[in-house]
Structure formats: structure tokens, C-alpha cells
Amino acid sequence: MDFSFYNQLLLIFACSVMAIAVLNKLRMPPILGYLAVGIILGPAVSDSIADYQTIALLAEIGVVFLLFSIGLEFSFAQLTAMRRMVLGLGGAQVLSVTAVIFLVGWLLQLPVSIALLAAAGMALSSTAIVSKELTEHNELRTEHGQTTIAILIFQDIAAVLFLTLIPALGNDSYQALGHAVLLALGKSIGLFVAMLLIGKFLLPKLFHEVATVRSQELFLLTVLVIALFAGWITHFLSLSMALGGFLAGMMLGESHYRHQIEHDIRPFRDVLLGLFFVSVGAMLNLHLFVQNWFIILIATASLLLVKSVLITLLAQLFGQKRETALTTGLYLSQSGEFCLALIALAGKQQLVDQETQSILLAVSILSMVTTPFLIRYSSLIIKWLFPQSPITPADTHEQEIAQLAHKLNQHTIICGYGRVGQSIGRFLKQQQLPYTALDDDPIRIKEASIAESHIYFGDCRRTELLKAIGVGKARLAIVCIDDPTQAITITKNIRSLRHDIPIIVRTRDDTYLDALKSAGATEVIPEVMESSLMIISHVLVMLDQPAIQVRKQIDQVRKDRYQLLHGYYQGEKSTLVDPKGKPRQILHAITLREDAACINLPVSELLQVSPTVEIQDIKRNDQSIADQLDTPIQQGDCILVSGLAEEIEQVETLLLSG
Template sequence: MAQSVFTEVVYLLIISVCLVAAFRRLKLAPIIAYLLAGVIAGPSVLDLLSDAAQISLVAELGIVFLLFSLGLEFSFPKLFAMRHMVFGIGFAQVLSCLSIVFAICFILGFSWQTSFVASCALALSSTAIVIKQLTETGKLQIRRGQLAVSILLFQDLAVVPMLIAIPIISGATSDGLFLALSTALLKGTVVFIGMIAIGKWVLPRIFNEIAQARSDELFVLTSILIVLVTGAITHFFGLSMALGAFLAGMMLGESQYKHQLEADIRPFRDILMGLFFISVGMQLELSFIAESWYLVLASVAAIMLVKVLMIQLVARLMAQNVTDSWSAGIMLCQMGEFGFVIAALALDHQLINPNTASMIVGIGVVSMGVTPYLVDKSGKLSQLISHQNLIDEIELGIENIALDKHVIICGFGRVGQTVSRFLKLEAIQFVALDMDPTRVREAKAASENIHFGDARKAAILTAANINQAQLVIITFDDLAKTLSVIAQIKKLEATAKILVRTHSDENLDTLIEAGADEVIPETLEGSLMLVSHVLFQSGVPVKRIFGRVRRERKNHYNGLHGFYRGDSSHMNDEDVEFLHAVTLSNDAFAIGLQLNELDLPLRRVEVAAVRRKDKEYPNPDPSIELEAQDIVILIGIPRRVERAERYLLEGR
């Protein structure tokens, strides 16, 4: 049995990976690929899964993670500031669309129960697709994006009474509709207040302790646990799991962990959302669609037209911009993922027959399939309809690191803070990223523009507007972490200028090859400053001193690389290059040979200088011929220098 389930999952993953890769190459939304994968794996085509309910159960967690991510974007004060859109436009949209669809279905001869189910399913829009597309296209923060999200938020809240009402009207419960809804409202209020209290006073303290551990695994595990536990709490009270996750995200949206949480949750959210869309595609019965395709397409066109008209009308009545109103209507004209849940629940309670359920699923799949295109083109389409230009104004109520031509400081220790002070003196904008929760909390209290986040994560850099930054400064002295940050920066913005601070020069070439524009070794810079003072006190003109310092920096500190080893050198021999002088005896192997005739480069050792009698040849010409009693100064790590010395003297 286990082997069978494993094989089924492997087949499902193969289909999904191939389709998503193909759709990406064709520049089509991966959501459609997941829906198509579900159709292929479903009972209508290959019928790969023996127990599709298990996939559906796991896939529902995708909605939970999605709502948590959404909650991070809307803290309670910001949601309260948008209350006129959420509870005004959102309520009016749900009520108007529900009423019109109910009336149409009832006029067409359906029972009032079936009409109610259809109206509930079709009045909702796809939170999953719309939010995902808005996030990927960077339109979540602009006005029309917020208008769409506000309506979606109220729709998600409206799902709760809808799901409660379906079993009631089927006669599955003996309580009256009013009493059941009142009870649900009371429970919802209690849970809401409880979740607000937990999110405001408990969760930040938990994450403060977790962040102190400096463990990526622990932080990710805690994030997942918080999402699932908050969802389970609301589910225990008979409410939507997604509602609990949204409330938890909303409370944490005000904390310094917002961007890191979003980055950590995203991979799990995207994978589970993929499973959700696969499960949706599996519900589509191709035989019914083949027989009634014209009816499905006509219904899709009618529903989408009604929703576009109603949403834009409601938005206009609420004093929204005409282009934003049309744009929001175009983005939200599809059926939502909760519509499948409502249809499945109604089918279980025999409120609708299988053909009606297949019709609803067909409408949902087809309308969802065209949604990514509509979301992407909503701005242009709204301009064509309204004959007005679109203004992408950013809503100041939504937190956004709105910087341009700024400096990103990765690591806000002593070096990062010193840099920030001088930037402020010159009125240069900056944003700092750091993983120390105490430092972030203290700096935030002092009104520093700092955020808790791992600069190795693409989402963190994107939130810091990496595409608009004029410079990125990496201040932590961790080679692996620095290389990872450089790679991520270059992936997101190939032309970004990167300046790296290191303790010493041992990895200077590695960092430059990785993509760093400038590498500042702290030890060598300290030496240059000391040399500058020494030369100045010795009477050397300031202009000449600055010229020498500039040349050293331009040559990547070539004249300062390596040093003579002593007993007090507490460094790892495998990592640090040292200088070592080799005197060529009269019978040395290297006498009479030119430097370019020796295989020292293959031994990964360089010749820093050759001293002959009272004259020194720094960075000697490769054609110089070695003589007896020459002193060859080698630079490299100790074990290689030792082998090179033996080679120069003995030829082996």
C-alpha cells in the first residue's frame, strides 16, 4: 500500500514538474499547469491516485499558509485604516453578486437551496490566484491591488457563515438558521479577540526567544507551527482554519520578523498551493464538460461579466477611481477556491446533484485558467474600457520599504552602524538588514530603518527594493554567507554594485570573482591608515601619501598581501597566506632558470619579490633569471610554500 502511494505521488510530481517547466518556458502562469496536472492525474484521464482525498486534505493547508502570508501584509491598524474598503466595498460586492446570481438561478428553474449554493460559490473570487499574481507582478501595494485584496478579505470572512448555513438549510441540524448564525458570530468574536491578544503579546515574545537561538531550522519550524496551531484553534471553534492563520499573520505583520517570516513560509505555501490547484483540477469531469462545453463557456462568460460590472459599480459608488474600479472587477471576476469547498459540502448534503457540482467546478476551473492573464492585463484593459490613464499610487497605509537610489546595509553591527551614521550625515537613504533580534529591536526603538531578515533570501532583498538600490554593503565576516548574499543579489539585480567588508585579505580574489565590486579588508585598511600617519609624521607630503594609498587600493592591496609568520600568529594554516624567504644555495635547482620556466603557479604559490645583493625586485618580471644567493620571497599558505621551497632547492 505504501509503495503504491509512493508511486502515485512520484507520477504526480513528474507530471507537475514537466508541466510547470513547460508553462514557465512559454511564459504562462504555473497555476494553469497545476490545474492541467490535476486534470491529467484525475479520474477523467489517468486516474493515478487511489485516494485523492488525502491530497485534497494536505492541499487545503495551502490556503492556510496563503492567508498567513496575506495577514503579514495587513496589520490590525492598517486593516482598520482600510475598513471602508474591506467592510464597505467588500460587503456590498458579496451581497450584490450573491443576490443577482441567486435571482438568475431561481428564474432558470433551480430550487432556492441550489440557487443559494450556486450564488455562494460564484460570488466568491480566487484569493489564491489573485494574491499570488499580484505578489509576483509587484502590484500588491498599488491602489487597485489593495482594492482587490480588500474585497477578497471580506469574501474570506463571508465564507464562514456560508459554510455554516449550508448544512442548516439542508435540514442537517435542528437549530434555526438565525440561532446558528448568531452562535457562529459569537464564537467568531471570542476567537477574534483571543487571537488578537495572542498575536499581540505572546507571538512576538516567542519569536524573540527563537531568534536568540540563531537557528534557521528552528525559526522555520516555529513559523510553520504557529501557522498550523492558529489555524487549528479557529477550526476547533467551527471556523475557517484560514481565518486563524490570517489573524496570526496580521498580528506578526507589525513585528520586525515580518519579512523573514514571509521568506520562510513562501516555499511551503507555494508547494501546498500547487497541490491545492492539482486537487481542483482532479475534480473536473471531462465527460460532462465535453457534453456541455457550450453551456460551461456561456456560464463562465455570463458570471464573469456580471461580477465585473457589479464590482466596478460598487467600487465607483464608494468613490474609487474609475480605472481602479474596472481593474479590480477584471481581477476578481473568476470563481474562487472556496467555491469548490462550498460545492463539495453542498453535494455531501444533497443540496445539488453531481451534474450541478460538475458545472460549478467547470466554471471555476475555466475562469481560474484565464485569471492570471486577466490580473496581468487588468491595468491595460481598464484603461481601454474607461479611456483614462492608470495611476499606480502606493497606499501609504501599507508598510513598504519605499526607497530609491538607496544603500542596503547587510549586517548592522559596529561597521554597519558606523556606515549608517555617515550616510545620515550626507542625507543618503539606507535600509539595514540584520538577524540579531535584540539589535533590531533596539535600533528600531531609535527609529533606525532596520528590518529583521536574512539577506540570503530573495524575498528579503526584494522587500528592500534591491532593484532600486545604488549600493549594497555586506559587513559580516562570514565567507559562505557573504558568497550566498552576493549570488542572490546578482540573481535579482545583475548590475547591483556590491561592497564587501572582510577582516583580512585571504578571500579577496574569491569575493571579487563571485561578483563583489569592492572588497575592503579591515586589517589592510587599518595598516594603510597607520602607514599614512607614519609617513605624514615623517615629513612625506600629503599628496604623495594619498597617491600611494590610492594605488594600493586600486591594485587590490597587492603590496600588502601576506606577512612573515611568527610564533604569535594564531591563524589557521590552511586559510592564511604567509610570506617566506628562500635563499638559493650554490647548488639549488632553480639557479639559471627563469621564473616562467618554473611551475610555481601550478603549485599555487606566487613570487612576491626577488632580492639580489642590495637590490629588490618587487613583483619580478617572469623572464628574470635566478642566480646563486638570490633571496626569493614566496607568498602562499604554509604547506604549499614548504613544497615550493623544496622544489626551488631540490627540483622535486
């Protein structure tokens, strides 16, 4: 059996793990780690990758999954509503950038075919990088995110046309050129109509039947088959596989299973997309870069400048605000993966010499490398260009928020207007108590602000916005953010602005209770714990326990910081870490053997065995002896402990073996 490809894949993943771990420590984009791995393992340095075709195929599947997940965010109705931006702004961007770069190439006396090739390739941006960055920064639903995606959609369609033009350019026949364009357009329109019909009539019934089986494996396999089959169809029609992935995702965009599909596809998407960036890095010729570094740097800087300026101007012509237009221009200023494919195909058709091909590849890759930095620091760039100008949707409305909220006094501030925040708001409104809410979900705020007043878009962590919504005059602040690290930051910022305001923080559980108290929270309400106490109180009352006694028991649990409720028994589907990667507290029962080291020790000494692991109870013949401090421990006693898994293992070892 040939393990060469396996060895290469293992090497790529191992190097990627190390590179991304280092970049995470440095708080740098992981894309740079993949690109660095590609450069190191590619022919430019170690030449450790031999099976490029298989790696490239897996990488392209990663791009298909990326476009599939993005398509889930855009239903047909949304795409129809965006047609002006997709066809109008997207078409104007591709045509204008192609024309300008072609003119520059013609003035530099490049052959017409090379100038047209470079212009067409450089007009396209990196769908993979930009889409990934938008997703990671939660900007897909922002104004500039929607504009960026609209342009990228048209670029993907244009890429199909450009790729079909390469063989026609090699034939030097205008008739062949026109035939190729019409054929590509006909295929794209036919495919779109077919996908639309399938998505409307076939897929809902299919997923309904799959869901009734209640098999996670079947559901996931169905999603994978649909995404890959859509990519195969477009490839069979000589179109972009990425376009097929997007159309398949869009078909399922209105499905009730959209969120589950996106969740299930994400691991495959991220891993295979990493291979794509590795393959991009492997294409960079460092020897040629050193020889022509000045030309490559000037060309890259010129490309970034020209594209960002043109896209900014066009976006403004289409009604976008200056800051949104400039953000879009910075996000799309690079060349993209379709340019790499275009140049490679042109090389096979002998339309461009080897040296020019390598320089164009170097410019494209270098512009892609700069993209994560441009996106990350776009706000600072805009602030530098326009010192007095707002740079985000929240900044844009900051003065407006302050003007609208300045009349409020002794009001309640709600940070996070999700399910819990909205429930609180309804009760405050019913009692005619003034409040204002802040949330960073633009769709939610758009919906809520139509029916309610004093609901604003913005990042609750920003002290400027907290001041704008009147934290200085507020009576109470409520933090309803799911992310505990964000909740801690918001609490600290509110407390830094007002030392006397009561702050109530809602959390999922009590894992971060001490951290939130230290940050300045007056009260921390763990949702899971409180819902459990609510159910417990109802249970006890229905079992004829005195209501006063039940209330005292519940209050005592709160006073003890929910110690009685700490941990839970692990099940088959339980995880030892929460979604943020922090270890969970668990319950574990330890039955003592006759040779256990703690036999004959008094209960009082056992209760002090660890400062981090709690002894919840000690059972003997189904009776608790935890309050009998002088009673010696015996064989067969069951000790119930709660804490982190690693700490419980250490305590169990101590109790059993000493």
C-alpha cells in the first residue's frame, strides 16, 4: 500500500497545528499559518509535497464547503432583493477594475493577451479569505458584509466566464470567444433554474424524511452528498465548483434545518479550507520573488490601492456611506484564488511565459497574504484617513443614540437583546418602566427597532456606546450576553463608568460566577441553576412541603452559591468542556474497596482532602454520614465528589491508593 499521500497529509496537518498554535498566541489570523506551512513545505523551501493534484482537489472541496455555508445565509428571496448590488455594483466593479488594469498593462507595452489575462484575474478577489474573515468576525450581516458578499457573488460568476475565455484566446478567434461566453451564460442560467426547482420541491421533502429517522450520521451524510454533488454538477458543466456549493447552500437557506446544517458542515469546511491556503502558499516561488522583489512589491501595492479606490467610489455611487464603501474596498482589494487558476490555465495554453506567470502568481499571493491584516486593521485605516469620521455601524449612530437617549433618566440598560433581554424588556414595558437596549446583531435590531423605541445597534463592550445610552443616569444595568468573557468585559466597563450602579449579569451556569463578581457584578443569575431551583420549588410544594420551608431551602442554596447543584453525572453524549473550551464541573461517585488508603480515617478529615474538589455526600447503606464527623470511613462507603475531571482523578487516586 502506498502511504506517500498519507504521509504528506500528516505532515501538512502537523505543521499546521504548530503554526496556528503559535499564531493564536500572537493573536494573528490562522490563515497566515496555513500560508506559511505551504511556503515551507512547497518547492520554494523543502519541496515536501509531491501529490499536488490530490491536495488541490481536497482544497477545492474546502472552498465548496465554504461557499455552501455562505449560501445558507442567503435565501433566493434575499438574493433577489440584492440583485441591484450583485448585478449592478458587482458588474461595475469587475468591468472597471478589468479596464483600468488592462489599460495599465497596455501602457506598459505588454502583449494584449497577457494584459487582458492579468486584468481579468486581478479584478477578482479572494472569496475564500474574505468570506472566512467575515464569518470569523461575525460581519456577514453587517452593511459592508452584505455589500462585500454581493460583489463576491458576481465575481464568482465572472470567474466562470473568464475561465471559459482562456481556450478561446488561444484560438485567436472572435467567433470562438463569443461562443464560449454564450455557452457559459446559458449553462449558468440553466443550472440556477434547475437548482431553484430542486430546492423548492425536492429538498424539503428529502430533509423531512431524513429528520424523521433521527440519525445524526444520516443527516450529516445527506448534507455532504448535496454539497459535493452540487459541486460535481458545476464541474461537469465546466463551471466553478464553488458556484455549485453556493447554489446548493442557497437552496437550503430557507430550510428549518439551516442552523443544524451549518453546524455539522463547519468542521469539514475549516479543515479542508486550511488545505486550500496551504496549496496557495506552496505556489509562491521565493527565488523569483527575491530576484524581482521590487517589481512585485510595487505591483502588489498598486493593485491594492487601485482596487480599493475603485470599489470605494463605485460603492458610494450605489448609495453606500463613505465608511461602508471604504471598508468594502479594503476587504476586496486583493487578488484571489480564481486568478491563480486563471494564470495556471493560461500557462498550460502557452498564453504567458514562465517568468511573467510566476510574477503574476507572486503578486496575487502577496496581496492575499495582506488581506487578513487589511481586514483586521480596516477600522484604524479609516480612522487615520478620516479622523473625525465614524468607522463602524455603531459609531455611525453614536451621536444619534446619544441624542435619542439623552431624555432618559433613572432607566434600565439591557446589554444584549436576545431571548432573555427581550423578556425583561417586555415586563419593563408592561410596568411602564423606562429602559434602553444595546445588541450587536443587525438583523435583530432592525426587527426590534420597528416595533420598539430605544433599541440600538452596537458592541456593548464599547464605553463610548455605554455613555451614549445613558449609563451615567441609569438606575440599573442588566448584562444578558451568552459569551462569559464578553459579559466580564462589559461588567468591568460599566463598573469603571459608574461605581454605584447595580449590575445584574445573566449567565448560562455558575462557572464564571466568581470572575463576574470580581468584575463588579452586583448579582449573578446562572440560568441553568435558577431554572433548576424553580422546578425544585414547584416539586417540593406539590409534594406538600411547607412553602416557607421551601423558600428557606432555596434561599440557602443561593447563599451557598449553588454548591448543592454543582456538577452532574456524565452521560454518553456529555462533554468535559463547555463550548468555550473551559472544563466543566462533574459529579463522580467513588466506592471504597477494602484496601482503600482512606479506610478508618474520620469523616472530618476526609472532608478536607482537597481544597478544589467538593465532597457532596458520604453514603453508607443508603444513609448519609457526612454530618457524623467522628465516624471512621469503612469499606463499601460511597463518596460523592464534584469538581473538574482532572482534579477528581487526583482525589480518587489519593483516596484509593494514598
